[in-house]
Each structure stands twice: as structure tokens, then as C-alpha cells.
Amino acid sequence: MVDGESQTVPVIECLEVTKVYRSRTGRKVPVVALDNVSLRVGSGTIIGLIGPNGAGKTTVLSLVAGLIFPTQGSIRVCGHPARSLEARRSLGYVPESPAFLSCYTARAVLKHHAALHGLSRQAILAETDRLLAQLRLEEYADRAVGGFSLGMRQRLALAVALLDNPRLLLLDEPSNGLDPLGVIELRRILTEIRQSGATVIISSHRLGELERLTSDYVFLNQGRIVKFGGETPPGQTGRLHIEFLPDGPHFGEELPAPYRLLERSETRVIVAVDGLRDVPNVVSSLVKAGVLITAVALERQDVEQTFVRLYQERAS
Incomplete structure (x- = not known):
């Protein structure tokens, strides 16, 4: 849940985080993507990031994933600084438009990323087979990724993010390119992940789908949190x-x-x-x-x- 009082170590803790992008086009006015944002997120929940374009949703995910630095403030993941190795080992991240080397097969992509996790050879093979089955990519496992549709690349990116059972999963528009069956399958997978005790943060414009998946919401506007949807339980809003x-x-x-x-x-x-x-x-x-x-x-x-x-x- 979104939590301001829990005494346990939160999965995500952002304290007075601001992110300012300095212009590279000669403009003198910087862009404030996030403005003094603070939140704590506990375990075993699915949270939706909601807001119009430019509200700061992708910036939040990128900061938590350790892909960019905050201009000010601090971010911790599972008790560790967001850009630390320990934090990165605790999370999986799926960007809005995942990209892979087109000559690699789905199996090769998973084995490569599993090796980066430091898994043993036996564990690499086991994780690869498990995730190909879980994401229903077995039929396409030995095909070059360059021929994959956007929906198939999304599923492969989710498989990569799920390597080694992360405690935190960050998803930016995960249903992009998925057909109705793919969306239903994504819903099933994310529900299983939540039931395992992991936390999922989803940024999406598909509000109806978010409502079916999430228990809490964070509404953003112009880089600020304007409402915690989790203040009211699902079905009681x-x-x-x-x-x-x-x-x-x-x-x-x-x-x-x-x-x-x-x-x-x-x-x-x-x-x-x-x-x-x-x-x-x-x-x-x-x-x-x-x-x-x-x-x-x-x-x-x-x-x-x-x-x-x-x-x-x-x-x-």
C-alpha cells in the first residue's frame, strides 16, 4: 500500500525528490519534471501512476530504477540507495518501448540477461525455460527478435524484468501492443506477482485496465502528487x-x-x-x-x- 507510517522498510521511499531537466536547445528556462515528491510504498501491492502527458510518471519510474539522478532529494529501494547494485538487483523494469538486438533470439536475450544477474549456468537455463513458459513465448523462443511485433517485444521485456524474482516491478505502459488475450494474460501474471509478495508500479493511460489491476493510485500533475488514490479502498470511491x-x-x-x-x-x-x-x-x-x-x-x-x-x- 502507499504508506506514510509503516515501521517496516518500504519497498520504495522517495523523500522530497525534485528532478529538473536542463535545456540542451538553448532555452534558458529549465523543465521541472518532478517537484518535491515524497512517498513510501510497501510490499505486496499493485500501484497505478496516473496523470496526463508530462505529469512526471515516466520520470518517477526512471528515478526509482536508477536510470537518472534526482536533482535533489533521496530515493531508496528496499532500503538501499536507488542507484546501488543492491537496489538494482531488487527490481525489474519494463520501459514504454523496449528494444533488443534484432539478431538475438528470445532465448538468447533471456540467457544474456540472466548471466548479467550472476546466475549459475544451471540457473540460467532453468530461469530461461520458466519465463519462456510463463510469458507463453516458447513457440517463438528461437526466432530472431527483429521479427517480433510490439506485443511480443513487450512480453519478452516483461520476461527479462522478472528474472530472479524481483521484489519490485516497474512497468511503463505495459499493455502497449498487446491484443485482448495478451492483456488478460498480463493481468494474470501481475496478480500472481502481487500474491507472491512483490510490489508492482504501473504507469498507464488505460485507466479501465488499471482499475482492474491496482489497489492504490498515485495521481500526478505537473510533477506533483495531487492525490493518493489508496486513501479510499477499491470499490469505495x-x-x-x-x-x-x-x-x-x-x-x-x-x-x-x-x-x-x-x-x-x-x-x-x-x-x-x-x-x-x-x-x-x-x-x-x-x-x-x-x-x-x-x-x-x-x-x-x-x-x-x-x-x-x-x-x-x-x-x-
Whole structure:
């Protein structure tokens, strides 16, 4: 889960991280890709990075993977500095557009990367066979990668990232090029990875697919975290609308938390409560207070609706 209080060593810990890209085109204004971002991520969860183009999603993944340096702040992976050998051994990374030497076969690619992990010859063969089977690449194992479709390259890149069972898997648009069966297979594989106790971070524009996979969300905009989706459990994101008669207890112009006024007239009052975590207690407390409730409605909000609402609010 996204965690700010856990006493255990987090899988990812970013503390006040900023990344500024200096222009190489003669422009004097630098580009702030991330702005003072802090987060802690625990184990055994799948987290979605959500945001418009340029929000900083790929920058977050690249920093955690140790591919680039932060301008300021610190990043640790499984308790180790992000660019350390120990951190890199703990994670697997799939970029948005994976590339391999076109003359290599899928089997050769996996054996080469397994050797870089320092595995023994026997372990290299076993890992290669395991991952070819898991990603259903056995039929293409001895074909040159140059003839692979984008979807097949994505599957091979995922196989490489899964070598030696990493504790952390970073995926940038992993469903690119996958057909519907490939997307279903990816969902199955990632669910198995989460159940094994590993953590998966996914950046994707496919919000519907993210909702089926993830338990927590990090919403980014202009390099800043604007919302932790994990603050509300899956299936409980939304709003509770309560309509009642104005004859009962008088709320006054300013409603007490967590109520927010939507409408007030001589015949009815409608308030909203964000989140659906504690619906029975909210309604019960109003009834006990003598409020004459006439209607209760649940307005569920999926990830796509949350995305639209967040970024429309910030654009206005």
C-alpha cells in the first residue's frame, strides 16, 4: 500500500525528490519534471501512476530504477540507495518501448540477461525455460527478435524484468501492443506477482485496465502528487448524497465535517459525504441526531471519473 507510517522498510521511499531537466536547445528556462515528491510504498501491492502527458510518471519510474539522478532529494529501494547494485538487483523494469538486438533470439536475450544477474549456468537455463513458459513465448523462443511485433517485444521485456524474482516491478505502459488475450494474460501474471509478495508500479493511460489491476493510485500533475488514490479502498470511491427535511436539527450555513452542502431550500436539504467507507454509521448518526432523512443515494466514482474531476478542478 502507499504508506506514510509503516515501521517496516518500504519497498520504495522517495523523500522530497525534485528532478529538473536542463535545456540542451538553448532555452534558458529549465523543465521541472518532478517537484518535491515524497512517498513510501510497501510490499505486496499493485500501484497505478496516473496523470496526463508530462505529469512526471515516466520520470518517477526512471528515478526509482536508477536510470537518472534526482536533482535533489533521496530515493531508496528496499532500503538501499536507488542507484546501488543492491537496489538494482531488487527490481525489474519494463520501459514504454523496449528494444533488443534484432539478431538475438528470445532465448538468447533471456540467457544474456540472466548471466548479467550472476546466475549459475544451471540457473540460467532453468530461469530461461520458466519465463519462456510463463510469458507463453516458447513457440517463438528461437526466432530472431527483429521479427517480433510490439506485443511480443513487450512480453519478452516483461520476461527479462522478472528474472530472479524481483521484489519490485516497474512497468511503463505495459499493455502497449498487446491484443485482448495478451492483456488478460498480463493481468494474470501481475496478480500472481502481487500474491507472491512483490510490489508492482504501473504507469498507464488505460485507466479501465488499471482499475482492474491496482489497489492504490498515485495521481500526478505537473510533477506533483495531487492525490493518493489508496486513501479510499477499491470499490469505495465515490460520494454519498443524503436528502432530508429542513425541520430537524439546524445545520447552519457551515456544515460540520464530513458533510458538504449541495442544495438547500424550504422543502429539502441535500448534503454530500465524500467516500463510501462508513455509510451505515453516517446515516445512523444523522438519524440519532433527529434528522428526518427522505433519501440516500450512492454515487460511485471510478478511476476515470476521479481523473477527469481532479484535472478539471485544477484547470479551472
